[in-house]
Amino acid sequence: MRSPVEPKSAGAWRSQIPTGKALVPYLLLAPFGCLFAVFIVAPLVYAFYISLFRDTLVGGRQFAGAANYLRVMSDDKFWAGLGNLFLFGIVQVPVMLGLATLLALVLDRGQLYGEALFRLGLFLPYAVPGVIAALIWGYVYGPVFGPFAQLAEAIDVPAPELLSREAMLFSIANIVTWEFLGYYMIIFYAALKAIPPHLLEAALLDGASRWQFVRYIQLPLLRPMILLAIVFSINGTLQLFNEPYLMRVHAPTVIDSSYTPNLYAYSLTTANQQYNYAAAISFVLGAVIACASYLFILVSGRRRRR
Amino acid sequence: MGPDLDIRLRRLDRRRFLIGAAGVATANLIAPAAVAQEKVKLVLWSWLPDFQLQVDMFRRAHPNIEVELVNAGQGTPQYANLRAGLRAGSGLPDVVNMEFQFISSFRQTDAFLDIGQWANMHKDKFTADSWQQVSEGDAVYAMPWDSGPMAMIYREDILQKHGIAVPKTWAEFADAAVRLHAADANVYLTNATFSDGGWTNALLWQAGWRPVRRNGTELTIRINDSVAKNFAAYWQALLDKGAVEARGITTEWFTGLDQGRYASWLGAGWGPVFLAGVAKNSSGKWRAADLPQWSEDEFVTSNWGGSTLAVMKTTQHPAEAAELATWLTTDPEATKLYTTKQFLFPTLTEILESEAFARHRSEFYGNQAVNEVFVKSSKAVDLDFEWSPFQEFFYQSMSDELGASLGGKGTLGDAFDRIQASVAAYAEEQGFTVLH
Known part of the structure; x- marks a missing residue:
């Protein structure tokens, strides 16, 4: 008698090598696979490789082992930049996603005049190129000639210093919210639209109020999408680069070369010629992002089980 | 400098606009003895607007040298591209637009060719401060182009x-x-x-x-x-x-x-x-x-700002590249045009001291000959x-x-x-x- 494990041997092997129809998915994935290998995997491998060395202007290249990584651990500039992002994210992400949820619910209710206009208008900033956005906001925040400054002067109160050291994180958070609010709203709106209408009918027949429908049916069904959006936002926040990079033009004395970790890595490669160290910084940042995302998924998953 | 609003670069944008309708009037030139016997192709990186004007003049004077003018970014981005090329050892130009202030930074990575044998004959045409910044004894690492006293x-x-x-x-x-x-x-x-x-x-x-x-x-x-x-x-x-x-x-x-x-x-x-x-x-x-x-x-x-043209050490055609850099910075007709078409502040003594440049009056400055002030300054640079x-x-x-x-x-x-x-x-x- 054959043991139940045995049939897995030769025959199983053959069935694991895809042939004929089974090959189709791999063929379809191949273009992505190639691009992924060339533009993501290869640069990552190369970056990791150079992060193990140290190139200097005098003396050339030496093997550095983990020295670059150890240095990141005690690099105040890196951790201060990360600290900035923590402060930024803890305020910006809940505000943005909260608003996006609210707006999606309002839109979904379908009792709004010019609904399509609202949808488009809120989504539009997402399509505005970063450079244009920086010009717009640079003007709006302008401490002397911006609209707020002009208004303050007209009513004779001190102009708000929206580009000052204290206000800068909020000013950037405002730009990021403006940019991505519509994007997340559309995602949530699409998810709400996917909720089968008979659920609403059933709920109404059971005498649920509109609020109860939102609270007990729509929000729970939206939950996976919101969790996904939070993970995306954690990723986006920790990689913040464009907005501070562009606002630096308007506030060069406030945003320094290490304002966020990505800006720091950029400065390290362009001004410092410290490619090796920049690679190490990037990998540590990647690790921080992975940890933060994992931690969040862990916490939200545990809560759900409760 | 990173993302600083580099006003030197904005100025150039501005100039492109100012130049606007100004026609392309170039002097007819009689070709001097060309360096190359067979056809040679050079790549020139610069962000100066309307530079094609002078490059075309060079090409007319040098039928055997073909020049491809590339805008590889204005200032900082161009330097980033140049650094990437130096690291990769490929994709580099033969001649590059280089600000005075970054010459020694790129020389540190041995990027430039010593063009002394072609350049030293022009030494006396330039202001002392500009020549001092591109040379080390008889070695010359770039040709002065414009300045900022x-x-x-x-x-x-x-x-x-x-x-x-x-x-x-x-x-x-x-x-x-x-x-x-x-x-x-x-x-x-x-x-x-x-x-x-x-x-x-x-x-x-x-x-x-x-x-x-x-x-x-x-x-x-x-x-x-x-x-x-x-x-x-x-x-x-x-x-x-x-x-x-x-x-x-x-x-x-x-x-x-x-x-x-x-x-x-x-x-x-x-x-x-x-x-x-x-x-x-x-x-x-x-x-x-x-x-x-x-x-x-x-x-x-x-000084604040000012540029040069430098020859990359990696060039396959050192003599022709040096000719390109020296010609574009010393030819009387081409260099005169920089002050009228691109509004560069000259490093050539002859142009600096010419009536046409120094005494040029502009309404913006209430008809004051402001260049005079800067010419005076250029002579007092420490x-x-x-x-x-x-x-x-x-x-x-x-x-x-x-x-x-x-x-x-x-x-x-x-x-x-x-x-x-x-x-x-x-x-x-x-x-x-x-x-x-």
Whole structure:
């Protein structure tokens, strides 16, 4: 008698090598696979490789082992930049996603005049190129000639210093919210639209109020999408680069070369010629992002089980 | 410099616009003996607008040399591309647009060819300070192209209205700043753009600051010396009194110049044309005067900006590339056009001293011959200044630390201590022996 494990041997092997129809998915994935290998995997491998060395202007290249990584651990500039992002994210992400949820619910209710206009208008900033956005906001925040400054002067109160050291994180958070609010709203709106209408009918027949429908049916069904959006936002926040990079033009004395970790890595490669160290910084940042995302998924998953 | 609004670059954009309809009038040239016997192709990187004009003139004079002009980014992005090419060992141009201030940084990685054998015959055509910055003895690493001697551009109407004389010394400048702001709370004598390394460097250069001395791999770094401390104390006092602003080079600042919020700009030789482009409403009210002096008995100035053409060491055609760089910077017809089409401030003595350039009058400056002021300045540039071999880092450190002090992290003087520490640490890390 054959043991139940045995049939897995030769025959199983053959069935694991895809042939004929089974090959189709791999063929379809191949273009992505190639691009992924060339533009993501290869640069990552190369970056990791150079992060193990140290190139200097005098003396050339030496093997550095983990020295670059150890240095990141005690690099105040890196951790201060990360600290900035923590402060930024803890305020910006809940505000943005909260608003996006609210707006999606309002839109979904379908009792709004010019609904399509609202949808488009809120989504539009997402399509505005970063450079244009920086010009717009640079003007709006302008401490002397911006609209707020002009208004303050007209009513004779001190102009708000929206580009000052204290206000800068909020000013950037405002730009990021403006940019991505519509994007997340559309995602949530699409998810709400996917909720089968008979659920609403059933709920109404059971005498649920509109609020109860939102609270007990729509929000729970939206939950996976919101969790996904939070993970995306954690990723986006920790990689913040464009907005501070562009606002630096308007506030060069406030945003320094290490304002966020990505800006720091950029400065390290362009001004410092410290490619090796920049690679190490990037990998540590990647690790921080992975940890933060994992931690969040862990916490939200545990809560759900409760 | 990173994402700083590089006003030299904006100026060029501006110029493209100013040049506008100006027709392409080129002199007919008789071709001199071409260097190449068989056809050779060169790649030239530059961000100068309408440079094709002079490149075409070169090609007419050199039928065997083909030149591909590439805009590989304006300033900082171009240098980033060049660094990437140097690391990869491919994709490099034969001749490259290189600002004076970054020559030694790229020489540190041995990027440039010594073109002394082709260039030295032109030495006497150039101003002493520009030649000094591109050469080391008989070795020549770039051809001077344009320059930026410092002077002061100011609003005559504002100073007159408040009965303030044009300051000749820094003491008078401080006094004028305090009096002007006291007379009108919405007006400042100047916006001190400490976030721009090049600007700060120029003023310190004039004051006698010599932050870096190099001897092989030995670097003497004296960033926080008494010159810097006095300079910092001078401006800190003005900032503490609220008599000047320090907001950086931003679009708001351009508007401020135009609207009369700032009554002067401590600017360079390329400044007059640049300002005329951004401050149209205040046309006719501007004048130029000498850069204020630290001592009444002497006249010393410095440079901010200015470019060269350098030949890359990797070129396959050194003689032809050197011919391209030297011809484009010395040919009488081509170089004259830089001052009329692209408005570069010349480094060739003959053009500097020509009536047409020095006596050129412009309505924007109330028909004052402002170039005269800058020509005078170009002759008084202190020659004894050395750039660091890692100027991009140096500028970034200045911008970061001076910015932090403006934001309340200590005084400007403290900032120079921090710059000293960060530059010395960086230099040591990069393998230099650092002396203090």
